[in-house]
Amino acid sequence: MILRGRVWKFGDDVNTDVIIPIHYCTSGDPQEFGRHCMEGIDPDFPKKVKPGDIVVAKRNFGCGSSREPAPIAIKMAGISCVIAKSFARIFYRNAFNAGLPILECEDAPDAIEEGHEIAVNLDTGEIQDLHLGRSFQAKPIPPFMQDLLREGGLMNHLAKQLNLRKVAG
Amino acid sequence: MTITEKILAAHAGVEKVDPGELINSKIDIVMGHDISTPVAIDELERIGADRVFDKDKIVLVMDHFVPNKDIRSAENSKRVREFAKRHQISHYFEVGDGGIAHALLPEKGIILPGDVVVGGDSHSCTYGALGAFATGVGHTDLAAAILTGELWFKVPESTKFVYDGKLPKWTEAKDLILYTIGDIGVDGALYRAMEFTGKVVEQMPMSGRLTMANMAIEAGAKNGIFEPDRITEAYLREKTARPMKRYESDRDAAYAEVKEYDVGRIEPQVAFPHLPSNTKPINEVGDIAIDQAVIGSCTNGRIEDLRVAAQVLRGNKAAPYVRLIIIPATQEVYRQAVQEGLFEIFLNAKAAISTPTCGPCVGGHMGVLAKGERVISTTNRNFVGRMGHSESEIYLANAAVAAASAVKGRIAHPEEVVKT
Numbered sequence: 177m178i179l180r181g182r183v184w185k186f187g188d189d190v191n192t193d194v195i196i197p198i199h200y201c202t203s204g205d206p207q208e209f210g211r212h213c214m215e216g217i218d219p220d221f222p223k224k225v226k227p228g229d230i231v232v233a234k235r236n237f238g239c240g241s242s243r244e245p246a247p248i249a250i251k252m253a254g255i256s257c258v259i260a261k262s263f264a265r266i267f268y269r270n271a272f273n274a275g276l277p278i279l280e281c282e283d284a285p286d287a288i289e290e291g292h293e294i295a296v297n298l299d300t301g302e303i304q305d306l307h308l309g310r311s312f313q314a315k316p317i318p319p320f321m322q323d324l325l326r327e328g329g330l331m332n333h334l335a336k337q338l339n340l341r342k343v344a345g
Numbered sequence: 346m347t348i349t350e351k352i353l354a355a356h357a358g359v360e361k362v363d364p365g366e367l368i369n370s371k372i373d374i375v376m377g378h379d380i381s382t383p384v385a386i387d388e389l390e391r392i393g394a395d396r397v398f399d400k401d402k403i404v405l406v407m408d409h410f411v412p413n414k415d416i417r418s419a420e421n422s423k424r425v426r427e428f429a430k431r432h433q434i435s436h437y438f439e440v441g442d443g444g445i446a447h448a449l450l451p452e453k454g455i456i457l458p459g460d461v462v463v464g465g466d467s468h469s470c471t472y473g474a475l476g477a478f479a480t481g482v483g484h485t486d487l488a489a490a491i492l493t494g495e496l497w498f499k500v501p502e503s504t505k506f507v508y509d510g511k512l513p514k515w516t517e518a519k520d521l522i523l524y525t526i527g528d529i530g531v532d533g534a535l536y537r538a539m540e541f542t543g544k545v546v547e548q549m550p551m552s553g554r555l556t557m558a559n560m561a562i563e564a565g566a567k568n569g570i571f572e573p574d575r576i577t578e579a580y581l582r583e584k585t586a587r588p589m590k591r592y593e594s595d596r597d598a599a600y601a602e603v604k605e606y607d608v609g610r611i612e613p614q615v616a617f618p619h620l621p622s623n624t625k626p627i628n629e630v631g632d633i634a635i636d637q638a639v640i641g642s643c644t645n646g647r648i649e650d651l652r653v654a655a656q657v658l659r660g661n662k663a664a665p666y667v668r669l670i671i672i673p674a675t676q677e678v679y680r681q682a683v684q685e686g687l688f689e690i691f692l693n694a695k696a697a698i699s700t701p702t703c704g705p706c707v708g709g710h711m712g713v714l715a716k717g718e719r720v721i722s723t724t725n726r727n728f729v730g731r732m733g734h735s736e737s738e739i740y741l742a743n744a745a746v747a748a749a750s751a752v753k754g755r756i757a758h759p760e761e762v763v764k765t
Contacts, residue, residue, distance in 0.1 A: 189531055189620060193728040194735075198707045202410065202417045204384055216730040236532035236565060240728060241707075242467040244384065244483035265536050265567055266467055266481050273485035320367055320497070330489050335392035338492075 177298045179256045179277070182226065185290040186217070186233035191240035192267065196249040198241070209245045210252025227254040230296065232288050234260065238267025247271040247278075257296050259303060259314065261285050272321050273330050279303070284312035347503045347600070349538040349570055351592040352478040356461045364502040364601075373460040373477075375490045376404045378446055379411060381465025381483075383421040386428050388488035397432045398494035404436040404455060405429050406446040409703045414710035444675025444701035447471035447643035451555060452675055454584025458573035458591050463490050468643050468725065470561045474554035475581070476573030476591065481562060501538045501567045502601040503594075504529075508543035510609035515759045517653070518553030519645055519723065519743040521545070521606070522560045523614035527624030529604065535565035537601060540594065545608050546571060551580040552649040559644045560725050563621040615721075615756060616741035619729045627746060630756045636718040637668045638751035639732075640744050641699070642706045645723035646674025648681045650744040655687045657748035657759050658694040664754030669696040670712045676701060694751070708732045714739075721750045 194216025196209055203209075214221040231250065237260035238246055247270050250258060258271070258278045271278045277298050284303050288294060292307040301314035317325075327333045334340070346354065350362050357368040377385055382405060389395070397403055405425055410418035429437035436455060443449050447468050450456050458476030463469065465487035472479035480498075482490070490496050508521060526533070539561045546554070554571050561569025571577075573591045581589070612626040640646075640654050651673060663669040671691050673679040679701065682688055691698055704711030706724040714720055714733030719740065722732070727739035742750070745759040752762050 191726075191728045193708075193726070193731045197730055198380065198409075198709065201380060202421055204387065204421075216728070216735050236535060239531055239565060240467065240726060242381065242465060242469075242481040242483050244485060262532060262535060264532075264565055266483060266562075269486060270483035273483060318367070330485055331388050331392050334489055334492060335394070338394070340393050 179228065179230065179296045179298065181228040181230040181256055181294065183230050183232050183288055183290055183292045183294055184225070186231060188234040189236045189239055190233055192238060192243050192246040193240055195238065195246040196243065198243065201243055201245045206248050206252045209249035213249040213253035222253045225254045228256045229254060230294060231255050231258045232285050233258065234285050235262050237263050239264035242266045244270040244274055247274040247276040251276040259284055259296070272324060275329060279314035281312055281314035284314070287312070347538065347540060347594045347598040348476070348572055348592045349478055349503055349540070349568060350500060352459055352461060353498065353500055362500045364500050366500045367497060368500060369495055369497050370461050372463055372490050372494050372496060374402055374404060374455060374462045375487070376406065376446055376450065376462065376464035376466070376469060377487050377491070378409055378466055379407045379418065379422045379425055380409045381487055382428070383424045384484040385465060385488040385491060386424060388485055389492060394492050397491050400433050401435045402494065403434050403491055404450060405434055406438045406443055406449060407440055408443065408445045408701070409707060410709045411440045411702055412700065442676060444678065445643045445646060445703055447559060448646055448674035448678065451475060451551070452677055454581055457581065457585060457587055457589040458577060459589055463487070463496060467562045468559055470566065470569050471555055471559040471643060473561065473568050473570040474551060474558040476571060476577055478568055478570065480568045501536055503538040503540050504534050504602045504604065505540045505542055505600045507603065507605045508545035508608050509605070510545065510607040512545060512608050513612065515613050515745050516608065516611050517743040517745070518549060518556040520611055520614045521608060522557040523616055523621065523624050523741065524611045525606070526560065526564045526622045527614065529564055531563060531620050531622045532565040534561065537566055539564065539566045539569040541569065541571050547574065550649065551576060552647045555647070556644055560621065563725060613743055613746050613758065615746065616727055618727055618738040618740070621725065621727060621741060627758050633740065633756045634719065635667060635721050635750055635755060637670065637712060637714065637720040638747045639670045639672070639705050639712055639720060639722040639724065640747050641672030641674060642703065642724040643674065644725045645744050646672055646678065648678050650723065651678065651682050651687050654744045654748040655690045657745050657762050658752065659690050661694055661752045661762055663695040663751045667751055667754050668712065669694060669751040670699065670705065671696045672699040672702060672704065672711070674701055705732055721747050721756055723747050
């Protein structure tokens, strides 16, 4: 699957408190998470994002709390993918569980600038900066996690395994 | 193998595991609270699963926005309460008989050495103080654990931290972990296990170990862990009858890194905005006026912390216009503080004493900050907007420093207040 979008750049240690402050998390409403995405850094961020845009950040993206509304907020704001040098581990798991594709890549975040148009191949991990005309290789998504994504996430995987009624996608 | 690898191997039903390996692990204890559990229940309902893997191994604690701060949080708590009733969850802790989960579960003897524990909260790594493998997860993983009692993990590499030397008078476990995070950075242990060792740790009471393991996540770690010893056994005696398994790291266990510290050189630390790694020794802090001081949380809300605070606050008062907020972490800590006469000291110091809650640490209630305000806090995170307005500032410190700062109205060394 190939994603194509415009880049929003962020730095090191973007934490879950700035991605989505906890008082919005009690609503349980994904739309509300999206409306407040990145509020601690740029309250206008959700208004500026066009569906399909891509976040590119530096180290330790998503550090801090275990709140899964963090990747959900990013997804609901319209972001199609996050690329970073590294992710905090709970965020990494949560992103897969929330269906937000994320890729780890060491050199792309140094080269790609805000506003660049990029194309991301989720199967191979290839990242192309169409503005620079350069390609970068992200770490491939582990096969086990690709299987989980294919099955529609961990809960759907379990529903199938335990022979449960699957209500919604 | 390291202690972390041994626990994970045993729970995956294999002889040996290596870092990087993906395993499916059995889980001994699953913890959820009033923020993470309602959404986990949504996930369970979505796939039509109305059951739990073991009603005796699930712990539900109402601790974040309690006593409920608004209608939304009341609805969330109600949801969890009804779930607990329907599935007859044995360990359900309500307002008035519980407290902050990460202080409460160890106190109740629910966590044992050798356990694998997951919690729908990032500070679930606290339980590693007891020699368990414990880590935080999001609400989907929490739902999966509640349903199946199993989760997949990538076996982490371990970093060994060795603390030797003699602790200076006002230096606490909080300062050792802040100093460590300052040294290695907020991603210095990313994806790894932090194994805390050394002569200082061997003498350290459980309260200090809980404080250190609590903040492993602030260095990006998957878990923080201490080898169980006589102090662990003494702490758990009379708390539980459940059999425990003591694991120790092999002498030839492989570590990604070993860090050694002479604690004699570590002064009380203050983490400046907006990262826990942004630490300075207290003598280099300079003149920083504060509006509020908070003493409490899963990091430093235990009786030992309140005793240290009382030692500093005895005969003193919070400075004019400074709010001093003290929050015992559990109902038992609260009771003990009353019995030891600490409340009298706190009340005389103009402290507002709260029932146990995570409240201000997450910017929930009981001490949220206005624009431009500064707090010194014994909590664990000082990210932008964590405790209130995005233009407020959080300084992290131990309980003695927070208490002394409340008295002086600026960040202060305890020695400025307590004459020794």
